[in-house]
Amino acid sequence: MPSLEGQPLLEVRDLTVEYDTGDRPVVAVDHVDLDVHAGEFVGVVGESGCGKSTLLFAIAQLLSSPAAITGGSVTFQGQNLVTMNEKKLSALRWRDFSVVMQSAMNALNPVKSIGAQFRDTIMAHDEPVADERPAEVLRLVGIDPIHLRSYPHQLSGGMRQRAMIAMALLFTPDLIIMDEPTSALDVVAQRSLMVQIKELQKQLGFAVIFVTHDMSLVSHFSDKLVVMYAGQVVEFGDTRAVFDHPEHPYSAGLLDAFPSIRGPKVPLTGIPGSPPNLADPPPGCRFQPRCPKAFEDCPKIAPELYQVGAVQARCLLHVKEPVRERTS
Numbered sequence: 001m002p003s004l005e006g007q008p009l010l011e012v013r014d015l016t017v018e019y020d021t022g023d024r025p026v027v028a029v030d031h032v033d034l035d036v037h038a039g040e041f042v043g044v045v046g047e048s049g050c051g052k053s054t055l056l057f058a059i060a061q062l063l064s065s066p067a068a069i070t071g072g073s074v075t076f077q078g079q080n081l082v083t084m085n086e087k088k089l090s091a092l093r094w095r096d097f098s099v100v101m102q103s104a105m106n107a108l109n110p111v112k113s114i115g116a117q118f119r120d121t122i123m124a125h126d127e128p129v130a131d132e133r134p135a136e137v138l139r140l141v142g143i144d145p146i147h148l149r150s151y152p153h154q155l156s157g158g159m160r161q162r163a164m165i166a167m168a169l170l171f172t173p174d175l176i177i178m179d180e181p182t183s184a185l186d187v188v189a190q191r192s193l194m195v196q197i198k199e200l201q202k203q204l205g206f207a208v209i210f211v212t213h214d215m216s217l218v219s220h221f222s223d224k225l226v227v228m229y230a231g232q233v234v235e236f237g238d239t240r241a242v243f244d245h246p247e248h249p250y251s252a253g254l255l256d257a258f259p260s261i262r263g264p265k266v267p268l269t270g271i272p273g274s275p276p277n278l279a280d281p282p283p284g285c286r287f288q289p290r291c292p293k294a295f296e297d298c299p300k301i302a303p304e305l306y307q308v309g310a311v312q313a314r315c316l317l318h319v320k321e322p323v324r325e326r327t328s
């Protein structure tokens with residue numbers, strides 16, 4: 001389905017996800033806003049446990065107990081997925097958006113051939129797909145279609161991830177959601193898969209939301225960057241702008257914690273301390289206990305996202321009109 005004229009393909013508003021732990025809920029995604037336009041590659045970065053995977057699962061409506069969306073909306077092609085019933089969601093999944101997880105070994109069925117799994121996915125939809133499509137998508141990701149007869153364990157890790165991406169492309173969806181799809185691969189296989197994803201994206205025009213720990217991957221491949229900290233978006237903007245001039249001290253720390261591949265050798269400083277417990281985050285700005293630039297207001301006032309030049313940053317150093325007034 002084409003995206004509505006002028007509208008983002010995906011519009012996440014005020015999205016909140018809680019894990020019910022029986023005690024205080026863990027708020028893993030806290031009032032997140034995110035726009036993804038057709039054909040855009042959006043990277044999502046942040047330390048382990050900041051809510052990246054939970055956000056992706058919430059967007060795809062794949063959360064299971066004890067996690068639940070407790071507020072907000074996920075509007076995809078003009079329809080709110082949060083209130084959509086499972087039947088309609090199943091019709092959209094694979095056809096209009098697909099999800100590629102960290103480990104294809106877990107996502108693929110070990111007792112079915114790749115071809116049988118492709119057929120199952122096609123059969124689950126009313127949409128007709130040409131007989132040669134499974135072979136075509138395997139070729140697109142650089143796998144010989146002979147492997148339609150192979151079982152997942154007969155493929156290398158890189159090939160399995162490619163096969164998952166091929167499956168995600170069966171219906172040429174408008175959006176592919178990827179949760180660290182290359183993290184289980186060695187560096188060389190990782191690079192070549194990323195280059196291939198990017199080429200396919202240019203060729204077929206789908207949008208990507210891509211979660212990773214790897215700042216060098218996003219610096220090369222994503223158009224927009226979302227930096228998450230403790231369940232919140234703390235910075236958002238064009239990847240180049242964030243890399244050239246991070247406006248949130250956390251983004252700056254994250255960049256300083258990664259070696260530059262091409263730039264001059266500089267000592268890696270990292271970020272002292274560790275992320276907060278999301279069941280009981282610190283008052284005011286969540287990053288203030290670790291922030292080198294914290295001042296007296298930071299533990300008292302919870303910052304909104306503020307427009308700072310080309311980017312948005314959740315930091316009291318940049319207080320002005322918030323990007324969006326909160327509705328809750």
Ligand SMILES: Nc1ncnc2c1ncn2[C@@H]1O[C@H](COP(=O)(O)OP(=O)(O)OP(=O)(O)O)[C@@H](O)[C@H]1O
Pocket residue numbers: 019020021026028046047048049050051052053054055066213278
């Ligand atoms: N079943 C659960 N019950 C309670 N809390 C949970 C549960 N699963 C995840 N969480 C918490 O939710 C938060 C977000 O987790 P999530 O896996 O989304 O983070 P992440 O940024 O994707 O981490 P990683 O990069 O390690 O995959 C974490 O603080 C985690 O402890």
